[in-house]
Amino acid sequence: MPLTFTLDPAVDRALRDGVLDLWTDVSNAGGSVGFVPPVTRETIRPELVRHLVAMAEGRARLLVGHDEQGRVAATAFLTLNTHRLMTHWLWLYTVMVHPRHQGRGYGRDLLAAAGEAARAIDGIEAIRLTCRGGLGLERFYESCGYKEVGRVPGAIRVAPDDDRDDVFMLLPLT
Template sequence: MDLTYRLDPELTPGLLDQLTRLWVDVNNAGGAVGFVGTTSYEDVRPGVDGYAESIAAGRHRMLAGLDPEGRLRATAFFGFNEHRLQRHYAWLYTVMVDPALQGGGHGRALLGEAERHARGFGLEALKLTCRGGLGLERFYAAAGYKEVGRVPDGLRVAADDYRDDIMMWLPLS
């Protein structure tokens, strides 16, 4: 299945509902998207509403991957730096692909679209963090990102389970 990527889709109630459900599905399939263990719609929805507010304020932009029926199946958010010494790059947040589509190249396509848009914004780099212990750094490295920092045990996912917080950087020039 091919996805169509759209930057800044209209944040309708239906799209916000789809985003919430996608986030729950990705998390509950084991994705490292800010929650630990099984989560619910009610747990995730405040994060979705926070993105909507931040998008309205111009601090984030959404990249949406839509299936042929127009359903949200993948997403990533650009976070822009306000500090004058960091405006040359943006953060990439909450990179997600529907678990039913994973393994089909959609994650790589999503990152490629993010890179294309970042270049169009005039950015020089993208930066993201990922959770250690899941091999995500290998996935991002295969897309051209370089590991530029690691905080050992920087993420506590359970009382006795700490993971490295890994910073990745994609130069665009």
């Protein structure tokens, strides 16, 4: 059954806790969303608060996918550029699908919904995101229409002697 996506949902305790649980579960399953396992909800909470503040200030928007039970199953944050020379594209951050839902095409659905949301924002011509190298994420994003446009070798240190590339991807919307 497909996910139901909502852009800019009202943030209440249930949504906040659902995103926090999703982020924790994705991180602990080895997902490339800013943390290295093991993590707890309390480890992730400050980063979620930063995202929520950006939303409250109008700098970011949340796209959330709920499963058939109404649980938060996927998210992406669309972050607008404040630099006057870069307002024609936005960043896509914290792209997550819960491990129990992976392999069902929900990642593609999430990226398609993010593309639709970005296209609806006046003046946005492209989406940029970064991903951690070494996990095959570049191939997934390329299969969804993104193109690798840059790479910083060894920029992400996930453990001693385990450095990964920071890969920049772009999806033109026009």
